Amino acid sequence: MKTIKSEDQTEGLKCHICNQTIKHIYSLERHIKVVHxxxxxxVCHCSKAFATREQFTRHTNSKHSLAKPYICEMGCNKAFASYSARSYHHKILHEKLKYRCPWLGCEKEYSSSFHLSKHLKKPHDLLLQVINTIQFLD
Structure with a gap:
């Protein structure tokens, strides 16, 4: 494997494939192996594969662990292996939906502006379009 060393030692090493600057030779070697x-x-028994032991451990603990100490406190009592999984569940299922479709007659609500914008790109029912046009003309 050929690496190109930078002339200025403070810049580190450059990947010969993507030109990303990396500080240490072992990090550059790992970068080439993993990224390129x-x-x-x-490899997990579920066939997912990971570049680092840390990623593998995080996966097995969150997806395959029998221990699920993080219980939803909103009444559904669903259990999770990680705090972040419980937080995601809470945001999606229990937080008040703040982003409502502005079309008159459309009752869709979303927890993020991103999801509302995706919804707004879809054509609404012809009846809703007629109602909104009449409402606009009044």
Whole structure:
């Protein structure tokens, strides 16, 4: 494997494939293996593969662990292996939906502006379009 060393030692090393600057030779070697060669030596029994032991451990703990100490406190009592999974569940299912479609007659609500904007790109029912046009003309 050929690496190109930068002339200025403070800049580090450059990947010869994508020109990303990386500080250490071992980090550059890992970058090439993982990013450009798809090296994923840590394989789970569910067939997902990971580049690092940390990623593999995080996956097995969150997806395959029997221990689920994080209980939803909103009354549904669903259990989660990680705090972040419980937080995501809470945001999606229990937070008040703040983003409502402005079309008269459309009752859709979303927890993020991103999801509302995706909804607004879809054509609404012809009846809703007629109602909104009449409302606009009044």
């Amino acid at each position: 060669e798809g090296h994923r030596p840590f």
